[in-house]
Amino acid sequence: MSQGICCCHRPLPTTEQDCSSARREREEAAHLAGLPPVYAVALAKKTARHISIHNLRGRRSCHGYAYSLAGWLLLSRHTVGALENGTLSCNLSSAYQDYFWKGCMPGAEGNLCKVCIGQQEMERGKDSSRCAANHDERYYGNMGALRCLLGDPSGRSFGDVAFLEHHNLLQNIDYLERSGWATGGAPNDLELLCPDGSRAAVADWKTCTLGPVPPNIVVTRPAAAAKVYKFLMKSQEASRSSPFQLFQSQKYGDRDLLFKDSTQHLLPTSHLGYEAILGISFWQLAESIFNCTPVGILDFCKQDPCAYSAPH
Known part of the structure; x- marks a missing residue:
């Protein structure tokens, strides 16, 4: 069964991380390494x-x-x-x-x-x-x-x-x-x-x-990370004891709506960066290919969000 990863990134501090932060990152990386491989x-x-x-x-x-x-x-x-x-x-x-x-x-x-x-x-x-x-x-x-x-x-x-x-x-x-x-x-x-x-x-x-195959990741803007993380974790807990099911799209007449129906649960990744989650080899492969393969969603992500204003 595939595993979902909730990756709510926060900007790394500009100063050197203290020992407890580095230790926590190593522990989280080890936790991801324990996932069933795909x-x-x-x-x-x-x-x-x-x-x-x-x-x-x-x-x-x-x-x-x-x-x-x-x-x-x-x-x-x-x-x-x-x-x-x-x-x-x-x-x-x-x-x-x-x-x-x-x-x-x-x-x-x-x-x-x-x-x-x-x-x-x-x-x-x-x-x-x-x-x-x-x-x-x-x-x-x-x-x-x-x-x-x-x-x-x-x-x-x-x-x-x-x-x-x-x-x-x-x-x-x-x-x-x-x-x-x-x-x-x-x-x-x-x-x-x-x-x-x-x-x-x-x-x-x-x-x-x-x-x-690296784990799937949920990404969001740094300003919204805390809210998205809280919402997903609460939704995941609620789906275990209520009619609402975060991972079972069949209940709503379709398949793989928000997550793959084979997803078991989401895991927080806190301070981990993309390279730690995806692996250096995969990261380098993806970076080299997407640098020269046109993909519409990547063009959208590179746009300046400040260039667009919400309707009044």
Whole structure:
């Protein structure tokens, strides 16, 4: 199960931190290190023996969604080389368009939407939403990437490889087989693609992984941090003994509304900075990619909040 992290940052003091503050930061970092790890993995059918992590160029790919950690960011190290050699476009999304033949990466465009199937009209009584970055696309998220690998019930619209997080993987495989979505989709029919080019059993994600997925973080402006922290902690406590459920969106007729429904609880991070929470290696990878990959939300975050005034 994935773990949520409530990260309410406060500006660090300009003077040197005292010993108690430094000790508290080490204790909090150790606390985060004790969380159940989540790994990004690449999954393929056992019968497709010719596929390895080193020959995915030109194949059909399945990704949870655009900008996801497992299916977009960490994947770059093992496919387009995280743009390290400068031979590919600095725009990671464009690099994937050129790297894969076609696929389903909800929220993307072009050939990375051609394998997507949207939502059946008879299920929700509305038009199909192919490649939407939400659950209207049946190939969205970890479960969706797995569906994409196995193919739709008709046996069409499938990928050669799926990139997703490992948590709940065995349960999701079992669910899709029991629900009639796809036959021949038992754990023994699938294998992980390892960074060294070998393969491993589905359960061996600790030794055959694309990298660890850092915990999710809630961020806010420093001026609002105390209020947001207090609200989330109270809401989390209330959801344990009242009809209100902070993490269970099904009660409100949808999925993953505010947090993933698989979230168990939030943890305070107090003085920890981004690098301590995300890890140096992940932080450097993300920084190098987002420095040259256009993302609308990052442009918005860089805007000067003082340039906008609230309506009178």
